[in-house]
Every structure is written in C-alpha cells, then in structure tokens.
Amino acid sequence: MQGRRDFFNERIMRASDLLLTNRILLKVKPSANQYFNESYYSPAMAEDIILKEDYDRLVSIEKNGMLFHIYFNELYRAMLRVEDGLPDPCLQSESSELLSFLNGVAHRQREEHIDLTFKSNYFNIAIVLAASNPTMRFKGTIAYRNYLLKLLDDNYETIYIFAIGEKVAIAKQIATEFKAFDGRIIKTVARPYTHIFSDKRRMAAVCIELGTY
Numbered sequence: 001m002q003g004r005r006d007f008f009n010e011r012i013m014r015a016s017d018l019l020l021t022n023r024i025l026l027k028v029k030p031s032a033n034q035y036f037n038e039s040y041y042s043p044a045m046a047e048d049i050i051l052k053e054d055y056d057r058l059v060s061i062e063k064n065g066m067l068f069h070i071y072f073n074e075l076y077r078a079m080l081r082v083e084d085g086l087p088d089p090c091l092q093s094e095s096s097e098l099l100s101f102l103n104g105v106a107h108r109q110r111e112e113h114i115d116l117t118f119k120s121n122y123f124n125i126a127i128v129l130a131a132s133n134p135t136m137r138f139k140g141t142i143a144y145r146n147y148l149l150k151l152l153d154d155n156y157e158t159i160y161i162f163a164i165g166e167k168v169a170i171a172k173q174i175a176t177e178f179k180a181f182d183g184r185i186i187k188t189v190a191r192p193y194t195h196i197f198s199d200k201r202r203m204a205a206v207c208i209e210l211g212t213y
Contacts, residue, residue, distance in 0.1 A: 006087045007079050008095040015054035016072075018044055019062070057103040063196040064106040069207040070125070070160055071102055078122040094120045117156060126156040130163035130171040144174045145181060152184050152212070159210040164195045168206045175208045187211045 005013045021040055025032040045052050061067045075095060082088055101118045105127060108114050116127040128147070151159055163171035172190060179185045188210055195205035 004079050007082060007091055008075060009054075009092050009099075011048065011051055012054045012058070012096060012099060014044070014048075015051055015058055018051075018055055019058050054099070057099055060106045061099070061102045065162065065191075065193040065195060065205055065207050066102045066106065069191045069193065069209070070127075071099060073209070074098060074123055074125065074158075081122060091122050094122050098123050117151070119156070124155065124157040126151045126159045128159060128161045128174075130161060130167040130174065132167060141174055141177055145178055148174075148178050148210070149182065152182065157212050161208040161210065162205065163208075164205040165203050168204065171206055171208055175210060178210065184212050185210050186213065 018040060022033075022036050025036050045055075058067060058071075061071060078091055078095070082091060097120065098118060104114065105116060116129070118125050128144070128151075148159060161171045161175055175188045175190070179188050188208060190206055190208045192204065192206050195203050197203070
C-alpha cells in the first residue's frame, strides 16, 4: 500500500504506522517500549485523542490474526480495484467500516452468535470458525461444505477459515476438501499465526484464505 495511503481512512493509516513502528522496535530491541511510548505513541495521542480508538482496534484484531491476514490483505486488493488510480471516498469510508467489523469479531464471546460476513462495494468477505474435534465427529465436514457453498452462492468472494490449537488440522481438511469439491475456489492460502487470548495465553493458529479470484 506504499504511496497509496490516501485511498484509505487517514486516521487508521496513522494508527497502523504507529503499531507497525512499535512492532519493529520491539523486534529489534524488546526493551524499547518506553522509548516508543515517549517518542511516538504519546505525542501522536496528544495531537489526536481519537487516534487511540483506531490504534486499539488494530491491536485487537492483530491478536486474533486478522490484521495482516484479513485487513491489510483486503486493503491491498481493494486498492487494485480503484478506477483511474484516484482516491474514492467510498473506499475511505469502507476501510473504517471493515475495521469495525473485524474488531467486533475479535471481541466476540465464546458462545455469542454474530454475523461473520461483510459485504460492501470494495469488500466481500466471510469468516468461518473451525469447530472442535467432538463437533467434527458428530457433524463431519458436510455441514461446512454446505455452508461454504451457500456463501459462494451468495457471492462472497473470499472466505477466511480460522482455527486455533487442535482445530488447525480440521480447518486445513475443510479447506482442502472444499477446494477439490467446488471449482469456484481457485486458491487456498494457509497463514499460520500465534493467537493471543485476553489472559495473554498464546496458541498456534491458522487463517486459511479461500479465494475466488
């Protein structure tokens, strides 16, 4: 997205700059958090207090594997769709709406049922959460296949399957079987990440992208 930041919500781009600067500094020097806060974070927040809301939303979806694997991925693809290479106010607005949607998914409670689909002019995605082994033994992959078919029939262009821990193998099985079953899926990309729970526990996880283009 280098050089085309004007395509997206300006405040979110500033917040993403801060977050990525923080991650780079901590990667190079884990003790650099105080330096980051004093030199970057605090001055930016003093200048724009609303910026913290977007920063916190980006941090939230990062912990759930959605910052790079969905949000930045979708922004890049939307950028390629912009006609004439000129900023579109619609995309600037929708880039903020997509972040709000993903943040809602990130804060979803374990048994809470929320809409895991997002459809707009530039973004057309669905999120699927892999079930546990007992659920799979009871229902098998047929329930997933039927649901994925419905999503494609409803014209969702990209489906992201998420799984944590023992569910990773299940997600990969679902993705592999469905790609072989439905020719509309032209690519599957499995992106591993470390899921960070609210109590700071960490667990291996995966986000699998099923793409129709």
